[in-house]
Amino acid sequence: MNEPIENILKQVSQIILGKDEIIKLALTALLAKGHILLEDVPGVGKTTFALTLAKVLGLDYQRVQFTSDMLPADILGVSIFNQNAHKFEFHPGPIFSNIVLADEVNRATPKAQSALLEAMEEGQVTLDGETRALPDPFFVIATQNPTDQIGTFPLPESQLERFLMCLYMGYPDSNAERALLKGEDRRHLLKSVEPAVTHDELLQLQAQVGQIHASDALLDYVQNLIHFTRNQPEFLFGLSPRSGLALLRAAKSWAFIHGRKEVLPEDVQSVLPAVTRHRLFASSAGHASNIENLPQFLLSEVAVP
Amino acid sequence: MNDPLIKRKTLIFICLSMSMVILPHLTHVPIWSTGVFVGLSLWRIYGHQKPDLLPGRLLLILVTLGLVGLHIVFFGTLFGQDVGVSLLIVMSGLKIMESRSKRDSYMVIFLGLFIVITNFLYNQEIILAIYLFAALLALLACMIELSAQAQSPTVKQQLKLSSILLLQALPLTIVLFVFFPRVSALWAIPGGSSGKTGLSEEMSPGQISNLMQNTDPAFRVTFRGEIPESEQRYWRAIILSHYDGKTWRPNQQRIQSLRSNPRRRLADPSYYKVQLEPHKGRWLVGLDLPAINPAVGDAHADYTLRSRNPVNELLQYEATSYLTYHTGNISRIEYQQSLQLPHNFSPKVRLLAKKWWRTSKNSRDYVDKVLKHFNQENFIYTLTPPRLTGDATEQFLFDSKKGFCEHYSSAFTLLMRAAGIPARVVTGYQGGDFNELGGYLIVRQSDAHAWSEVWLPESGWTRVDPTAAVAPERIEQAINFEDISDTGEILFTAGELGALADMLKQMGYGLDAINHAWNDWFISYDSELQKDFLSRFGININHWKDLLWYLFAGVGLVFAFMFYRLLNRCDRKVAEIAPSLRIYQQFCAKMAVINLSKQANEGPSDYQQRIIQRYPELDISVSEIMKLYIALRYKSLHSKPVLQQFKQRVAEFQPKKMIKP
Known part of the structure; x- marks a missing residue:
């Protein structure tokens, strides 16, 4: 495994216990220049996770708590008239940072949501006719409450798709829990964490992901997977081309993290659940309703060519 | 066996498809037979959730034996078409009851496929064929549902797939249909007890009138030239020349070749093709006077056509008739047969005949006298004449004076014989409707008729229709049975039918034309037509065994093509593989x-x-x-x-x- 990668993973897993798989996937998304949607109940360490990532990667970090009365300006920033200088001064919003933790995105109105989601897609913000680039790398970790709660505005499918991955944090296992209870406060520990990579190194890592080789045989496999979702009645609709690209990008990043220069079917299989979880919906017709896990169903049905 | 249990939905599908297949049999088997099937199916579906309610093996065996016993008691035998079908239906119900696993359900479906075929033993109309095609689709869909893995396809997908399967079977079906040897002797159906009835071989009052209530087609005719006028369309089927006082019967010694009478003179030939519905007898219809040997039967000296085998299936044959004819001399045997009277013949009638005969100049004059009597005395044509006790002829002529063609032809013939004029009764059909859509004439059972034939020295055998003397309109057009009043008296009005009725009639003609084409192209495709059809492609069949070569070659060709397609598909895959x-x-x-x-x-x-x-x-x-x-x-x-x-x-x-x- 790549040395800086190994370093990053080691550091993060010291703080976030027993979540190696999630950490790896999060790093995969980050190196693939994608964003993450964390779906989980409060208190499982989402904020700590985001903070740790920021610290280890040497990035700055902002947290936005979404509420129903939030306005786009609360995220993007606002221009205020400076009496002394006799001109408008832009006060950047929390979105201008490397890692943004958007907490409870589905509490906000669609207007505020789309401000964030547009910024995510474009990598820039246009305010008062002026386009401002967001910092690079730019990485959003959004959390979402279960959508059946009162007072939520569920994200539409089109916007869900902008997240590369959807992860479940999950409760720690009993060993990790015990260690957590015994050990020091995590936030306190966080202070001792040193950045594992420099800013430039991180950008370089991201660039290297793009050079990972995907052979025709592998592309066949990816295409088979996509076609399967489009042709089987279990799926409400098939994966979009954007989803296919996301899957391949994530798989490349995953292969890179594992120190390979080529993508294997296993890489696709490893990232596929996280990449497609929020993109696949069971169709109400037919017998799809009794399929618990659509991504697993997809993987089990499509053969590796 | 670790065969998985079938799902409730699948079970219901199978029961419904089976019911579809069995439905047309409702009229062929006793009602309890289908009742047992429905009951068992419902029990099985209900018992799917509560397996405790399902019968044990022992009970099932007892029920099976009981049902077989019931069949023996009801039918008196276990062999035959009806009892076989009934047993099949009941047993498929029992199989459903027994089925727990997929394998059992496959058995049920195979039984269903067999029942599909048995339907054609009773009826081969296109409507039924279309219906059974749908039932076949349903059965195939059940098979697909059964063999599907955990994720069963939707009904739409199943039907689509089964349609594709049927389409794939089409080439093979066509090859088998065209080339399969039609050796009727090998698989002729022994006449079932039920089925359509046609004209009877004997005549006692009431028989034809029953037939006349029936609007089913009796036969269809395609003429090669002009269609004769309605008055000339007397389709003779059976000659009845022996009367025992109650019933007219054909004479036993009539099997003589037509050529035995060389002095006949014939003119105005009419060529036509008849498509005769099955009637289980051997008679064939021919327009007065049929003259050549049709391929399927013989022409007899009494100018009737007889089939060599009972007409159990739709029969198609070509014949020629001469509308103008002179049969020449009468043979000695014929003369004797045509003067036969029962030994207890009514003296009153004999006296009447004598009286008229004495005042007549010749035979022709006598015939006219009798017809005039029917016409001028108060004779009524009715389908519900009063019941005649004692001597039927005497009562009819002197008291009731009510009757229909049977009474008139019988009385007329007897009056002729009493006066010494050779005469006989002819039964058959009269008239027929022309179906413009199909370009053929359709003759229905309701067109059944009986008339007389007298032998006159100047014209030979001459057709006389005494019924026409009573009600000439009877010859002009068929009776419209809606016009029959409750008393059974027929009002001979033209019947002012509304536009709707007219449209319905047109629709009826359209449907019948489809049936005619279906019969023409598929049902009547027998060994003769097969020979004919194949010879058009230069294939000459001398013996049915020749067909086997073509059959095998055709089937082989189809299989080779399928194999080639499959192989090609595999090949493509192999080529793609790195x-x-x-x-x-x-x-x-x-x-x-x-x-x-x-x-x-x-x-x-x-x-x-x-x-x-x-x-x-x-x-x-x-x-x-x-x-x-x-x-x-x-x-x-x-x-x-x-x-x-x-x-x-x-x-x-x-x-x-x-x-x-």
Whole structure:
């Protein structure tokens, strides 16, 4: 495994216990220049996770708590008239940072949501006719409450798709829990964490992901997977081309993290659940309703060519 | 057996499809037979959730034996068409009751497919064929549902797939239909007890009138030239010349060839093709006077046509008739037969005949006298004449004076015989409607008729229709049975039918034209037509065994084509497969021998891990093989030496020898 990668993973897993798989996937998304949607109940360490990532990667970090009365300006920033200088001064919003933790995105109105989601897609913000680039790398970790709660505005499918991955944090296992209870406060520990990579190194890592080789045989496999979702009645609709690209990008990043220069079917299989979880919906017709896990169903049905 | 249990939905599907197949049999089998089927199916569906309610094996055996016993009691036999069908239906219900697993359900469906065929023993109309086609689709859909894996397809998909399956079977069906030898002797259906009735071979009052209530088609005729006028369309079927006081019967000694009378003179030929509905008798219809031997039967000296075999299936034949004829002299036997009177013949009638005969100049005059009597006395044509007691002829002539064609022809013939004029009764059909859509004439059972034939020295056998003397309108058009009043008296009005009725009539003609075409193209395709049809393509069939060669060749051709298609599909796949993958598959096959086959959705590195975990001793060689494979396939390394190396490693790889026991 790549040395800086190994370093990053080691550091993060010291703080976030027993979540190696999630950490790896999060790093995969980050190196693939994608964003993450964390779906989980409060208190499982989402904020700590985001903070740790920021610290280890040497990035700055902002947290936005979404509420129903939030306005786009609360995220993007606002221009205020400076009496002394006799001109408008832009006060950047929390979105201008490397890692943004958007907490409870589905509490906000669609207007505020789309401000964030547009910024995510474009990598820039246009305010008062002026386009401002967001910092690079730019990485959003959004959390979402279960959508059946009162007072939520569920994200539409089109916007869900902008997240590369959807992860479940999950409760720690009993060993990790015990260690957590015994050990020091995590936030306190966080202070001792040193950045594992420099800013430039991180950008370089991201660039290297793009050079990972995907052979025709592998592309066949990816295409088979996509076609399967489009042709089987279990799926409400098939994966979009954007989803296919996301899957391949994530798989490349995953292969890179594992120190390979080529993508294997296993890489696709490893990232596929996280990449497609929020993109696949069971169709109400037919017998799809009794399929618990659509991504697993997809993987089990499509053969590796 | 670890066959999975069937799902409730599947079970209901099967029961519904089976009901579809059985439905047309409702009129052929006793009602309790279908009742047993429905009851058992419902019981089985209900019992799906509560298996305790399902009968045990012992009870099922008892019920089965009981039902077989019931059949023996009801039918008196276990052999025959009706009892066989009834048994099939009941047994398929029992099989549904018994079915727990997929295998049982397949059996039920096979039974259903067989029942589909049995439907054609009773009826071969196109409507039924279309309906059974739908039922067949449903049965196939059930099969697809049964054989589907955990995820069963939707009903729409099933129907689509079963339609495709049927379409794929079409070429084979066509080959079998065209070439299969039609050797009727081998699989002729022994006449079932039920079925359509036609004209009876004997005549006692009331028989034809029953037939006249029936608007089913009796036969259809396509003329090659002009269609004769309605007054001339007397379709003779049976000659009745023996009267025993109650019933008219054909004479036993009538099997003589037509050629026995060389002095006949014939003119105005009319050529036509008859499509005769099955009637279980042997008579064939022919327009007065049929003259050539049709291929299917013989023409007799009494100018009737007889089939060699009972007409149990739709029969198509060509015939020629002469509308103008003179039959010449009468033979001695015929003369005797045509003057026969019952020994207890009514003296009153005899006296009447004598009285008229004495005042007549000649036979012709006498005939006219009798007809005039029918016309001027108060004779009424009715389908519900009063019941006659005692001597029927005497009562009819002197008291009731009410009757229909049977009464008139019978009384007329007897009056002729009493006066010494040879006469006989002819039964058959009269008239028929022309179907403009199909371009053919349709004659229905309701057109059944009886008339007389007298032998006159100047004209030979001459047709006389005494009924026409009573009500001439009877000859002009068929009776409209809606016009029959409750008393049974027929109002001979033209019947002012509304536009709707007219449209319905047109629709009826359209439907009948479809049926006619269906009969023409499919049902009547027998050995003769087969020969004819094939000869058009230069295939000459002298013996049905010749057909077998063509049949085998045709079937072989279809199979060869299918095989070619399949092979082609495989070929395409082989061509697409990269050499590295083919070698990898060899490797996987070797692993499969030691019970560690690759899962379909397993990548190379996962597989490698699984192998090494199970057999650590294979680590080195497997790792090397996998490394080469990944390099070739996922690093897109196009290097001949590496491929060679990979091939060699896999060839050398002998997992069976390397693993420790």
